[in-house]
Amino acid sequence: MTAHPTAPPRTLTTTLTDTLSRQLRDSIHGEVIEPGDPGYEDARKVYNAMHDKRPAAVVRAADAGDIITTVNFAREQELTLAVRGGSHAVAGYGTCDGGVVLDLGRMRGIRIDPEARTARAEGGCTWADLNHAAHAFGLATTGGVISSTGIGGLTTGGGMGYLSRRCGLACDNLIAADVVTADGSFVTCTPERESNLLWAVRGGGGNFGVLASLSYQLHPVADILGGPTFYPLDPEVMRRYRELIADSPEELGALLVVGLGPPVPFLPERWHGRPLCGVVTCWSGSEEEDDRIRARLDGLGPVLGQYLGRMPYPVVNTFFDEMLPAGLFHYWKGTFSHGLPDAAIEAYVSFGAGTPSIESATVIFPLDGAVQRVGPEDTAFAYRDADFATALSPTLSTRAGCEAAMGWVHDFAAALAPHSAEGAYVNFMDADDQHRVPANYRQNHDRLRSLKRRYDPDNLFRLNHNIKP
Structure with missing residues (x-):
């Protein structure tokens, strides 16, 4: 250990x-x-x-x-x-x-342009704020899976969510930003003006300045078929999930979660606190296809519990909110993988059985579809060839409990390492992962360092996964 x-x-x-x-x-x-x-x-x-x-x-x-x-x-x-x-x-x-x-928490103004399908949001907005404002016009963009997450941190790290396969990452939908740089300059960056700075903040983390506002491309997404379906923690379920992602339309967002059964009314009490896996679905395609999607989910394995129905898109981003309020103790690790090989699935099942708490979870995000149609050097987010990103996140109610679980997550990450890329998603990195920064940015790291020297030569913005000038 x-x-x-x-x-x-x-x-x-x-x-x-x-x-x-x-x-x-x-x-x-x-x-x-x-x-x-x-x-x-x-x-x-x-x-x-x-x-x-x-x-x-x-x-x-x-x-x-x-x-x-x-x-x-x-x-x-x-x-x-x-x-x-x-x-x-x-x-x-x-x-x-x-x-x-x-x-920035008081800066939460949002303006939606329904004709251009764009949103301009101040830097203190959360995804709950942006989802709510856009939904009034039947629009949305890729955001996080906990509604209280800030738009700035998620987007500058890349930004994965339920709409990634259909719409790309949050950073792919960032079309402009107002940035205060280290010398106090207020810089508006767009594809035509200060395009290098826009490139850097689209995945380069908080290294280049403070985002006073972010402008996004929105997409026609209103109501969706969403919710969790729970299954036994069985390698065959995960293999069928792998097949589901490979041959499903990009309108299907489906996160695979490995952990302990939560105390929710649609899951039988005998499964509360027991190891299982689940798929959290966000189908943004035609309602006429809902029954087919349900059938595909039912075919992954024995269904232990399910809460699946039509709902406004913002609702799907609240499913983890109650279980993960502010004030818990977290420690994270992350991986990228090419495919979901059987050996990795065995590790997910083995370590998933030892998940240290109900709040802890291993979450697998699919990264195919629209994410992979963006070039690896088109934004600072470098891993366009990765098929999945995994968050390993022991979460406990006490500091001692979280520290005790660190060995579990380190061993878990080590077991996945032979099936993982060298780098990982920066928003899944903890403070002791600074040494991984060059690998996280891969072929884009040298360009990011050059831009860091230009915009922040003294490294004022160093409390992040730091790109040293």
Whole structure:
């Protein structure tokens, strides 16, 4: 079993001098929260409770001007800068000890252009915000699978979701962005203007600046056939899932989940807490094909429980919300794979049987279809030849429980390694995966480093899966 160090010793909070505190507060239209202020304890928290940091200040930005001011302040005072959107970064990059947290959570304005089928959303929006706004016009774009995830972090990492096979990744649908760079410049990047910066933020993580707004291409997706179907944890079910993805239309989004049976009413109680697998479906094709999709799902194996029906597309992105609220303890690893070979399936079944909690899950995302029609150098997301991406995510209610599960996930990842690519999806990487950054970006890493030197030569934006200038 691979050993893993426990959390580093706590460090004392650095506080701003009275002069610097006044300077920052007087120049911010939003809110500045410092140690000792009411609300500081809530303001410093992030989604993953493994990261218990104490910043010197949390700036809740009200507008792009606040972003520029905060970036300039952190750079000039040589303070660590953490940028927070939805705060879901499993590696805890939305907070820091002794530095400044730039919290975009109040910047959540959205404008939909139904004729052009585009959305312009401020950088603090979550996928719940964007899905809701777009759905009013019968439109959607690829987003995350937990509705409280921030659009910025998911998109700049690549952005996989239920619509990936049909619409591509979230970064493939990013058509423009307003970016505040390390020198405080406000840069609007489009395919015609500052196209290199747009290329970099389409999969290059938070390395290049703060996204004040993101503009997306939308697609006609309104109601879908969606929901989970549970089966025994059996290699044959996974092999049939592999066949389902290979010969199904791209309108079928279907995530394979391996874990323990959740306490939901449509799953018999005897299966609660027992190892099983499930397929979470999002069929965005014709309603006339619903029965055929149901039959294909029923044919994967003995159905233990099922909740499958017509629903608004935004609903499918909420299925994991209740089980995975903020404040749990997470540690993640990820893989890319070419195909889903039998030997890998055996590892999924073997380690899936030892899943440490109901909240923990192994989730397999298909990456064929529209994802693979984008060239490997067309965006910073490099693994266009991967067929699947897997998230290995032990999630526990205590820090001790999560640390105890780290050996399980390291051994699981090692068992999958012979069947996996060298790199993996950056949004599935934890803080101890920095050494994997060149492999994650593959043939695009050198170009990303060159652009990092141009836009952030002093590495102000380093709390991320860092591309060192």
